[in-house]
Amino acid sequence: MDVKTLCLAVLSHRPASGYEIKKALEEGPYAYFYRASFGSIYPALARLLGAGLVTVQAETRDRRPDKKIYHLTTEGRRALIDALHGDPAPDYFRSDFVLMMFHADLLDERHRRKLLDDRIAWLKQALDCVTKEIPFDEARKELCAGVGPDFVRGLGRAVYAAELYFLEANRDRILGRTSQTAPAAASTEGR
Amino acid sequence: MDVKTLCLAVLSHRPASGYEIKKALEEGPYAYFYRASFGSIYPALARLLGAGLVTVQAETRDRRPDKKIYHLTTEGRRALIDALHGDPAPDYFRSDFVLMMFHADLLDERHRRKLLDDRIAWLKQALDCVTKEIPFDEARKELCAGVGPDFVRGLGRAVYAAELYFLEANRDRILGRTSQTAPAAASTEGR
DNA sequence: ATTGATATATATCGATTCGATATATAAGGG
DNA sequence: CCCTTATATATCGAATCGATATATATCAAT
Numbered sequence: 001m002d003v004k005t006l007c008l009a010v011l012s013h014r015p016a017s018g019y020e021i022k023k024a025l026e027e028g029p030y031a032y033f034y035r036a037s038f039g040s041i042y043p044a045l046a047r048l049l050g051a052g053l054v055t056v057q058a059e060t061r062d063r064r065p066d067k068k069i070y071h072l073t074t075e076g077r078r079a080l081i082d083a084l085h086g087d088p089a090p091d092y093f094r095s096d097f098v099l100m101m102f103h104a105d106l107l108d109e110r111h112r113r114k115l116l117d118d119r120i121a122w123l124k125q126a127l128d129c130v131t132k133e134i135p136f137d138e139a140r141k142e143l144c145a146g147v148g149p150d151f152v153r154g155l156g157r158a159v160y161a162a163e164l165y166f167l168e169a170n171r172d173r174i175l176g177r178t179s180q181t182a183p184a185a186a187s188t189e190g191r
Numbered sequence: 192m193d194v195k196t197l198c199l200a201v202l203s204h205r206p207a208s209g210y211e212i213k214k215a216l217e218e219g220p221y222a223y224f225y226r227a228s229f230g231s232i233y234p235a236l237a238r239l240l241g242a243g244l245v246t247v248q249a250e251t252r253d254r255r256p257d258k259k260i261y262h263l264t265t266e267g268r269r270a271l272i273d274a275l276h277g278d279p280a281p282d283y284f285r286s287d288f289v290l291m292m293f294h295a296d297l298l299d300e301r302h303r304r305k306l307l308d309d310r311i312a313w314l315k316q317a318l319d320c321v322t323k324e325i326p327f328d329e330a331r332k333e334l335c336a337g338v339g340p341d342f343v344r345g346l347g348r349a350v351y352a353a354e355l356y357f358l359e360a361n362r363d364r365i366l367g368r369t370s371q372t373a374p375a376a377a378s379t380e381g382r
Numbered sequence: 383a384t385t386g387a388t389a390t391a392t393a394t395c396g397a398t399t400c401g402a403t404a405t406a407t408a409a410g411g412g
Numbered sequence: 413c414c415c416t417t418a419t420a421t422a423t424c425g426a427a428t429c430g431a432t433a434t435a436t437a438t439c440a441a442t
Contacts, residue, residue, distance in 0.1 A: 001287045003399075009294060019420050033289035040399045042422055065406050065420050084294055085302050088287035088309075096192045096279035098224035098346070103200060103275055104339035111276050118279075148295035151365050155289070155357055162353030166346055174342050193427075210391050231428045233393055256391050256435050 001083065003036045003044040004053075008080040011054065011072040013143055018042055018068065028143045032130070032156050045070055053079050104174055116171050123164040130156045192280065194227045194235040195244075199271040202245060202263040204334055209233055209259065219334045223321070223347050236261060244270050295365055307362050314355040321347045 010016060010024045018041055025036050036044075048054040053076035059067040072080075097119055104112060130153055143149070201207060201215045209232055216227050227235075239245040244267035250258040263271075288310055295303060321344055334340070 001285075001290060006290070009290065012294070012297070017420070018422090023419095029293070030290075033284060033286045033293070035283065035285060037400050037402095038421085039401070039423075043398085061407095061420095063407065067420065080294075081297050084291050084297055085299070088291060088306065091288065092226065092283070092285040093224060094192075094226065094283040095224045097282065098343055099192060099197070099200065099221075100275050100279060101346075102220070102224070102339045102343045103203070103271075104342065105337055106203070106272050106275055108276070115279065146296055147365060148293045151295065151361060152289055152293045154361060155292075155354065158353045158357040159350055162349045163346065166349040170342060170345060174338060208391070209393085214390095228429050228431095229392085230394075230430070234427085252391095252436095254436065258391065 001034075001089065003040045004048055005080065005083045006030075006034055006036055007041065007044050007048060007070075008053065008072060008076055008083070010143075011070055012077065012080055015069045015071040017070065018045055021045075021070075024143060029149055029152065030143075032126075033152070048076065052076075101174065109175065112175055116167060116174065120164065120167055120171075123160050123167070127157065127160045127164065130160065192225075192274065194231045195239055196271065196274045197221075197225055197227055198232065198235050198239060198261070199244065199263060199267055199274070201334075202261055203268065203271055206260045206262045208261065209236055212236075212261075215334060220340055220343065221334075223317075224343070239267065243267075292365065300366065303366060307358060307365065311355065311358050311362075314351050314358070318348065318351045318355065321351065 006025065007021055010021045010030065016024065018038070022036070022038060022041055024030055025034060025041075045054065045056075048070075049056060053073055054070045055073055056068050056070050059069060061067060097115060100107060100111075100115055107115075144153070197216065198212055201212045201221065207215065209229070213227070213229060213232055215221055216225060216232075236245065236247075239261075240247060244264055245261045246264055248260050248262065250260060252258060288306060291298060291302075291306055298306075335344070
């Protein structure tokens with residue numbers, strides 16, 4: 001699924017600016033399963049505009065740069081629905097954390113510990129967010145309402161909780177046995 | 192982490208051709224947490240060669256195109272270790288499946304069911320692979336040996352199992368309540 | 383014989399995306 | 413003044429993608 005479709009998806013909730021689309025993708029529920037940079041959002045919006053799948057209205061604000069609000073057209077909505085009914089591409093997952101853990105034998109103890117601690121902290125924070133339903137503002141709330149978002153929230157919770165549980169249950173395994181520090185250091189820190 | 196580092200990581204196990212690197216990334220344990228295309232692997236290898244982080248030896252084979260085997264240099268190994276000790280970038284995760292489920296209200300019942308069924312089947316197959324330790328050949332076996340790979344395998348298993356469990360426990364929720372087909376059709380298929 | 387599929391190999395193309403940067407505005411702090 | 417953060421639009425050069433090209437093999441179907 002390309003960034004054009006992603007923008008259509010965000011706009012299916014409500015009209016938004018390019019910046020707001022980025023925010024939804026970065027801080028809203030989409031952040032857990034998609035991502036896009038300004039470098040791809042603006043050209044994608046330009047293409048959507050050219051294709052008649054969105055329209056744009058400029059809003060002038062005092063002492064601020066103009067704001068462009070993009071609206072989904074009927075054709076745009078249809079294009080989105082078509083795309084959502086296509087075959088899903090395989091998940092795209094890249095994780096430095098996992099790559100580093102995979103090469104644990106090349107890592108020093110300190111770094112291994114830091115990776116685990118940071119990951120555990122991040123998972124706890126993410127679980128907190130997902131569980132809480134982020135009620136920051138109306139636009140954010142709207143994105144989170146419905147059976148689909150509920151389902152995805154539950155899925156995210158399940159997966160993050162499983163990872164957290166696994167990391168906490170197995171951290172000693174990765175910290176102890178591949179230690180390359182002196183045995184004395186290992187025995188005081190491995191326990 | 193860029194594709195250069197990824198190639199160094201694969202080569203840290205044993206020398207390999209560009210094609211073999213791709214295979215390791217596509218079918219070996221790396222497939223679950225990284226990915227790269229030929230379009231990025233070959234240019235990355237060229238850059239690594241230019242930087243002296245790898246060397247290459249051409250092997251002539253009868254009636255076959257030459258095979259280029261890339262070897263990690265000492266500097267290459269050092270560069271890899273440095274990269275692995277850096278700060279991990281945030282995970283990059285994109286999922287058409289999750290995006291589609293998030294927009295379940297826009298999907299017809301048939302498509303929703305297909306998405307779930309296919310995903311569940313894929314998860315089962317992936318769990319099977321991860322559990323089995325893929326003992327296809329020596330090169331593959333080598334990639335899977337050690338505390339790091341064990342840890343990552345366990346992590347993958349935990350996460351996939353959690354997702355599978357969640358999907359099986361909640362499929363009726365996503366199939367039933369957002370149905371937009373006639374009530375009669377829903378009641379015969381929802382069960 | 384040809385075609386299609388699959389496999390092992392190297393390589394590259396045009397399109398897309400990334401991450402950083404630029405610009406324009408605001409506010410606050412050192 | 414500079415830096416940081418925020419709200420906005422936009423673009424750059426580098427990296428990556430997915431498809432394609434080329435070169436070889438084997439096997440199966442027509």
